[in-house]
Amino acid sequence: MHSHRLAAMPRGMTSPIAKPWINAIHAYTPGKAKSDDGRVLIKLSANENPLGCSPDASAALVEARGTLARYPDPASNNLRDALGKTYGLEADQIVCGTGSDELLNLIAMGYAGAGDEIIYIRYGFSVYDIAARKCAATVVVAPDKDYGTDVDALLALVTDKTRVVFVANPNNPTGTYCNDAEIARLHAGLPADCVMVLDQAYGEYLDDDGPAAFDLARKHDNVLITRTFSKIFGLAAERIGWAYGQPGLIATLNRIRAPFNVTAAGQAAAIAALGDTEFVTQSRAHNAQWREWMASEFAALSNHGLKVIPSWANFLMVMFEGKLSAEDAYKGLMDAGYIVRWLPGQGLGSGLRITIGSEDENRGVMAALRAILERQA
Numbered sequence: 001m002h003s004h005r006l007a008a009m010p011r012g013m014t015s016p017i018a019k020p021w022i023n024a025i026h027a028y029t030p031g032k033a034k035s036d037d038g039r040v041l042i043k044l045s046a047n048e049n050p051l052g053c054s055p056d057a058s059a060a061l062v063e064a065r066g067t068l069a070r071y072p073d074p075a076s077n078n079l080r081d082a083l084g085k086t087y088g089l090e091a092d093q094i095v096c097g098t099g100s101d102e103l104l105n106l107i108a109m110g111y112a113g114a115g116d117e118i119i120y121i122r123y124g125f126s127v128y129d130i131a132a133r134k135c136a137a138t139v140v141v142a143p144d145k146d147y148g149t150d151v152d153a154l155l156a157l158v159t160d161k162t163r164v165v166f167v168a169n170p171n172n173p174t175g176t177y178c179n180d181a182e183i184a185r186l187h188a189g190l191p192a193d194c195v196m197v198l199d200q201a202y203g204e205y206l207d208d209d210g211p212a213a214f215d216l217a218r219k220h221d222n223v224l225i226t227r228t229f230s231k232i233f234g235l236a237a238e239r240i241g242w243a244y245g246q247p248g249l250i251a252t253l254n255r256i257r258a259p260f261n262v263t264a265a266g267q268a269a270a271i272a273a274l275g276d277t278e279f280v281t282q283s284r285a286h287n288a289q290w291r292e293w294m295a296s297e298f299a300a301l302s303n304h305g306l307k308v309i310p311s312w313a314n315f316l317m318v319m320f321e322g323k324l325s326a327e328d329a330y331k332g333l334m335d336a337g338y339i340v341r342w343l344p345g346q347g348l349g350s351g352l353r354i355t356i357g358s359e360d361e362n363r364g365v366m367a368a369l370r371a372i373l374e375r376q377a
């Protein structure tokens with residue numbers, strides 16, 4: 001019966017066709033760990049913590065393996081309590097996610113659809129583009145200012161269709177930081193029904209941990225802060241992120257998130273990681289020390305046309321404006337055993353993003369780069 005009815009219907013298509021706005025998406029390109037010919041490389045391409053994670057977190061993760069047959073706590077209650085205590089926030093205004101990636105996608109889905117607009121800067125985090133397109137929203141890309149957030153440029157693009165503005169602060173891939181006064185000015189210029197997302201994946205690398213963002217989210221019902229355990233806490237493999245905002249915003253994300261979106265092991269590891277403040281302090285200090293060292297090394301190579309963009313995160317974006325191109329440097333570093341990030345697809349074909357690694361990795365990648373420059377001279 002069914003087949004008869006279907007056969008009578010003119011379909012005209014022989015295989016499923018994805019929606020045009022889905023077909024327009026360029027899938028996320030992850031930081032590589034291997035060379036094009038399959039060699040395992042020293043990975044400075046994904047902004048992971050070179051010190052690993054807290055030993056307390058790995059111990060908690062191993063212990064949580066004992067309960068594999070049970071679903072995790074769907075509300076991540078203990079983790080949200082621990083986050084509330086650590087950051088001085090209301091636990092019921094926090095939602096946890098499968099990495100902050102999940103939450104960024106949910107924010108777009110919850111507040112924008114066909115005919116709505118989502119704005120971010122040209123060198124913003126690449127997931128914003130996917131998150132916006134996925135829900136059929138129109139992507140509006142603002143120009144940057146010195147590779148970072150330009151508040152006036154963002155505000156100039158706001159229309160009555162704008163529903164979400166994404167700002168990574170510090171920004172990935174450029175490492176730039178937009179100060180509190182500028183962020184407050186951006187917020188003040190946005191319509192009340194537009195969600196301002198402050199993506200603070202690298203917030204813990206700031207000297208003061210960026211508390212002004214939380215204050216803004218506490219005071220206004222259109223501000224969401226997203227954070228992650230993938231960076232300073234070194235738990236990228238477990239996929240744990242969280243968002244903080246007013247109850248209305250958090251209720252939206254809870255309505256559409258996956259029910260069991262953070263694993264039991266992930267919740268346990270994250271709670272233990274929050275408890276090991278020494279590891280976080282040590283990671284922040286390591287990053288500050290070696291970021292400064294790397295930046296001064298790059299500055300010393302300015303005669304070769306290298307220009308380093310000041311960074312507030314755990315990586316540096318270096319522009320190659322001399323004889324050696326970023327592409328050739330990228331390939332040369334790969335030959336020497338280092339994988340960094342080259343992002344021509346994001347309009348950054350003349351730059352390389354290099355994660356701050358261990359002392360050996362930092363010294364090694366700089367020596368390799370110097371050797372490439374010498375060979376070329």
Ligand SMILES: Cc1ncc(COP(=O)(O)O)c(C=O)c1O
Nearest residue numbers: 099100101168172201228230241
């Ligand atoms: C700015 C920014 N936001 C969000 C994320 C996503 O992190 P995760 O999904 O691991 O929490 C990243 C990861 O690189 C990032 O750089």
